[in-house]
Amino acid sequence: MLVLGIETSCDETAAAVVTEAGDVLSDVVRSQIAAHAPYGGVVPEIASRDHARAIAPVVDEALERASTRLRDIDGIAVTSQPGLSGALLVGLQMAKGLAWAAEKPLVGVDHLVGHLLAVFLRRPGQEAPPPEYPFIALLVSGGHTAIYRADGPQLDAVHEIGATRDDAAGEAFDKVAKILGLGYPGGPAVDRLAAEGDAKRAGVELPRGMVDRRSFEFSFSGIKSAVARHVGSLREPPRGQALADLCAAFQATVVDVLTGKTVRAAEREGLTRIVLAGGVAANRGLRARMAAVCATRGISLFVPPFASCTDNAAMIAYAGALRLARGERDTMALSPTTRTALLRVTRKGGGKRS
Ligand code: KG4
Numbered sequence: 615m616l617v618l619g620i621e622t623s624c625d626e627t628a629a630a631v632v633t634e635a636g637d638v639l640s641d642v643v644r645s646q647i648a649a650h651a652p653y654g655g656v657v658p659e660i661a662s663r664d665h666a667r668a669i670a671p672v673v674d675e676a677l678e679r680a681s682t683r684l685r686d687i688d689g690i691a692v693t694s695q696p697g698l699s700g701a702l703l704v705g706l707q708m709a710k711g712l713a714w715a716a717e718k719p720l721v722g723v724d725h726l727v728g729h730l731l732a733v734f735l736r737r738p739g740q741e742a743p744p745p746e747y748p749f750i751a752l753l754v755s756g757g758h759t760a761i762y763r764a765d766g767p768q769l770d771a772v773h774e775i776g777a778t779r780d781d782a783a784g785e786a787f788d789k790v791a792k793i794l795g796l797g798y799p800g801g802p803a804v805d806r807l808a809a810e811g812d813a814k815r816a817g818v819e820l821p822r823g824m825v826d827r828r829s830f831e832f833s834f835s836g837i838k839s840a841v842a843r844h845v846g847s848l849r850e851p852p853r854g855q856a857l858a859d860l861c862a863a864f865q866a867t868v869v870d871v872l873t874g875k876t877v878r879a880a881e882r883e884g885l886t887r888i889v890l891a892g893g894v895a896a897n898r899g900l901r902a903r904m905a906a907v908c909a910t911r912g913i914s915l916f917v918p919p920f921a922s923c924t925d926n927a928a929m930i931a932y933a934g935a936l937r938l939a940r941g942e943r944d945t946m947a948l949s950p951t952t953r954t955a956l957l958r959v960t961r962k963g964g965g966k967r968s
């Protein structure tokens with residue numbers, strides 16, 4: 615089965631052709647970063663407009679690179695939630711138009727489920743076998759941060775163990791990068807600088823947020839504010855080695871919290887498999903620390919290649935292929951939703967939890 619996937623939930627216009635087995639035949643991602651960078655974040659109106667401009671050529675390119683044509687595709691999968699409504703709408707309209715014109719089945723995919731299943735994609739040259747169910751997944755992206763238990767690929771087999779109460783981990787990286795003048799999106803820049811820095815030399819104590827040993831919830835807004843306060847207390851903005859040291863301190867703190875809670879979740883659930891997902895899973899510090907801790911606890915760690923971590927349509931095509939294989943179909947009434955379909959147990963915001 616060949617599935618065309620379409621993804622436009624945020625600031626990447628993407629299309630891909632993937633088989634039911636997860637083989638990636640093509641994976642086209644057109645980033646809008648340059649259009650949003652001057653504003654220091656994603657501007658929804660710009661996102662919708664750019665998706666509308668890029669979607670048709672991106673889909674054409676995905677079909678062409680896979681050496682296939684629409685008529686040979688078995689189904690169309692499209693991200694329907696969560697995301698920016700105007701941005702999602704562009705992908706949905708494209709998917710519906712193609713499905714109607716070529717008389718192909720259509721399925722909507724939850725973007726977060728796409729991220730969680732990205733570890734099953736098989737790209738050329740990729741050797742590592744995928745995990746078996748059940749596993750613990752740490753999903754860390756620009757919009758979401760949560761720990762899940764996945765007993766299968768379906769929506770009702772994925773259970774949230776804990777999520778962030780405020781900022782997502784990627785959002786914290788991006789905001790700290792902005793404070794430090796590193797541009798947008800800043801995650802990769804912080805990652806690069808952190809590799810040259812020494813957290814201990816930074817001389818700043820950063821709050822770890824929600825460190826209660828029993829809680830699986832996260833909070834990253836405090837650490838971002840602490841970095842801002844620290845920078846504000848300096849005579850001039852940090853540069854050179856001092857900047858690298860501060861990046862290292864910030865990254866080490868975030869990575870420590872993410873790793874600690876994920877491993878504890880695996881131990882509580884009695885599971886020995888951990889999967890990383892989402893854009894922040896590209897972070898080298900997180901990959902290295904998670905690998906080191908998992909090795910000492912007898913846990914197998916599964917980390918998708920970079921291209922599968924950040925937003926892409928291959929993961930949407932694959933998640934859609936599994937839905938199609940189960941006989942599931944959506945109608946032309948499929949519409950965008952800003953929230954995930956996954957059941958959420960963590961409430962946003964502060965306050966006591968019972
Ligand atoms: O999954 P993704 O591509 O889009 C969302 O669904 O949000 O994640 C993008 C996020 C951004 O916040 C970006 O700064 C972060 O992932 N990111 C990183 C790295 N690469 C991307 N954060 C830390 N280190 C990285 N190497």
Ligand code: ZN
Nearest residue numbers: 729755924925
């Ligand atoms: Zn994403």
